[in-house]
Amino acid sequence: MENQTLEPVKEKNKKKKGKGKKTIIIIIAVLLIAALLIYFFLPKNQSNKVTGPTYVEGKAEKRTIQTTLSSSGTLQPADSYNVTASVTGDILECTFEEGDTVNEDDLLYVIDSSDMENTIDRAQISYDKTLRSYNKIVDSLEDLNVYSDYDGVVIDVYVEVGDEIQAGTKIAQLRDSDTMHLSIPFAAADANTLSVGQVGTAIIDGSFESRSATVTEIDSFESHLDGRAIKYVEVSVDNKSGGIFNVTQATVNFGDIACLASGTFEYNKEATISAKISGTVLSVISKGDRVKADSTLICALESETLQDNFKDAQASLDDAQLSFDNTKEKLDDYTIEAPITGTVIEKYSKVGDTLGSSSQGQSTLAIIYDLSYLKFDMALDELDISKVAVGQKVMISCDALEMNGIEGEITKVSVVGTTSYNSTSYPVTVKIYDPPQDLLAGMNVDAELILEEAVDVLTIPTAAVQRGNVVYVKDDGTKTPEDTAPEGYMSIKVETGLSNDNYIEIVSGDLEEGDTVYVPQAVHVTTNIFEQMASGQMPNGMQGGMGGNMGGNMGARPSGNMGGNMGGGMR
Numbered sequence: 001m002e003n004q005t006l007e008p009v010k011e012k013n014k015k016k017k018g019k020g021k022k023t024i025i026i027i028i029a030v031l032l033i034a035a036l037l038i039y040f041f042l043p044k045n046q047s048n049k050v051t052g053p054t055y056v057e058g059k060a061e062k063r064t065i066q067t068t069l070s071s072s073g074t075l076q077p078a079d080s081y082n083v084t085a086s087v088t089g090d091i092l093e094c095t096f097e098e099g100d101t102v103n104e105d106d107l108l109y110v111i112d113s114s115d116m117e118n119t120i121d122r123a124q125i126s127y128d129k130t131l132r133s134y135n136k137i138v139d140s141l142e143d144l145n146v147y148s149d150y151d152g153v154v155i156d157v158y159v160e161v162g163d164e165i166q167a168g169t170k171i172a173q174l175r176d177s178d179t180m181h182l183s184i185p186f187a188a189a190d191a192n193t194l195s196v197g198q199v200g201t202a203i204i205d206g207s208f209e210s211r212s213a214t215v216t217e218i219d220s221f222e223s224h225l226d227g228r229a230i231k232y233v234e235v236s237v238d239n240k241s242g243g244i245f246n247v248t249q250a251t252v253n254f255g256d257i258a259c260l261a262s263g264t265f266e267y268n269k270e271a272t273i274s275a276k277i278s279g280t281v282l283s284v285i286s287k288g289d290r291v292k293a294d295s296t297l298i299c300a301l302e303s304e305t306l307q308d309n310f311k312d313a314q315a316s317l318d319d320a321q322l323s324f325d326n327t328k329e330k331l332d333d334y335t336i337e338a339p340i341t342g343t344v345i346e347k348y349s350k351v352g353d354t355l356g357s358s359s360q361g362q363s364t365l366a367i368i369y370d371l372s373y374l375k376f377d378m379a380l381d382e383l384d385i386s387k388v389a390v391g392q393k394v395m396i397s398c399d400a401l402e403m404n405g406i407e408g409e410i411t412k413v414s415v416v417g418t419t420s421y422n423s424t425s426y427p428v429t430v431k432i433y434d435p436p437q438d439l440l441a442g443m444n445v446d447a448e449l450i451l452e453e454a455v456d457v458l459t460i461p462t463a464a465v466q467r468g469n470v471v472y473v474k475d476d477g478t479k480t481p482e483d484t485a486p487e488g489y490m491s492i493k494v495e496t497g498l499s500n501d502n503y504i505e506i507v508s509g510d511l512e513e514g515d516t517v518y519v520p521q522a523v524h525v526t527t528n529i530f531e532q533m534a535s536g537q538m539p540n541g542m543q544g545g546m547g548g549n550m551g552g553n554m555g556a557r558p559s560g561n562m563g564g565n566m567g568g569g570m571r
Helices: 002-041 114-142 304-334 529-534 545-549
Strands: 049-051 055-059 061-074 076-085 089-094 107-111 145-147 152-157 170-187 199-204 210-218 223-225 228-238 249-254 266-274 279-284 297-302 335-337 342-347 363-381 393-398 403-413 418-420 423-432 444-461 470-474 489-499 503-509 516-520 524-526
Touching (some): 061 503, 076 107, 107 363, 170 297, 228 249, 304 335, 363 444, 444 489
Antiparallel strands (some): 055 516, 061 444, 145 297, 152 170, 199 249, 210 228, 279 297, 342 363, 418 423
């Protein structure tokens, strides 16, 4: 039983040894690949040396120093416009060519509008017809209020409030008896001596009351009475005081000229007031009331049907008006004018071309650029946007033209930013008011915005300022023993001002123009790892080398000597 137990154990140990050899081979292969990569990617002349801190000497000099923000953008024209047509038809006129300068409101195209003019005529006819229907209903609405055409007194009323009446129903009887008319015969010879407006005397039969009578009409033809030639003369008599009725008779004389017979008075006017439309009586005048022509309301009616008809007619008229106006406005679309002053940079359509169906949308006929100035947007980070303002100057360069020193001005700082990857940028618009002739829309430009500027100030290299605003200046023999400045230099305290990546302003301190200052340089560490490995000197004590006994006893245990002593035995 014990032998049976040991046998599997031996087999297991053999498997472990085989696995260990494979692991060693994989590790060596990885190291070889890493060494080759380092060899090819690192310069061959680098050595396993650490170069300590070095320095150069700088000078305190006067110069102009600036802090700037830089960005870029694509130039755009001051304004641009696509000249489009939303109508169909043949182009009859075109007044420009590509490259021409056009002024705002200049005529550009004339398109055949004959079909549209016919459409306008039909819309006009439809509108006029609808207007007539509307006016009839409006007149009917006005007829709901009943007035008299003349003065008089109401002598009878035939309807009451609440009555439903039809068109033609009698409402009231009106009589004008303030003036009475009398037609009487005169001998033709005597009548010929009278004239309209002549005043005589009327004598009432029975009472012999006399009243003034005025000639209003004389017959132009003769008739006969009892064999005598006569003419009838009509007179009017004032009856505001009453007493004369339509059965009263009287004679008239004009001095020695007397009438041949009596005549019977007639009222000046007597008529029946009737409804012109159907409706319900809302109010009605009372019997005995005096009426003044066109101002005294005789009767007021209402009609829901008529009100509904009016609303429908109003809607129909509004619709017809809108349709006509819209159709008429479209006629303007057949004459196309320049929307802006600028240069035609593209012309797509000419005289004789036919514009397609309106279902295809608007047709672009030309493109106009206003090149009076150029503009572009530059994107500034949220940390910098507060540093800029409208009116600031911007220096611009264009690599395509190898052109520098172009001046621009900020005209807009947008408050609407764009956020990406937790950082927000804001567009700032820059205008170039007098662009060079070769500078064109579409070109890419770089912009530098001067935030601060100090002119003709004392400066030193920025790196020369040590911690605590200390500068090491060339020793003039006054260095104190406590001074920790490098040999040959002494420390001075300064106050700094404006700075950029290269120089910093010295506001105050014992530093003068021409002084030599200490400028520290960076530390360089270089190692040619491949050469070390080839010579058997591995970094971090990994001894053995690629050219030595790397590989050693490949059959040894992983904790033994793998290729000699690699890093102390990799345990």
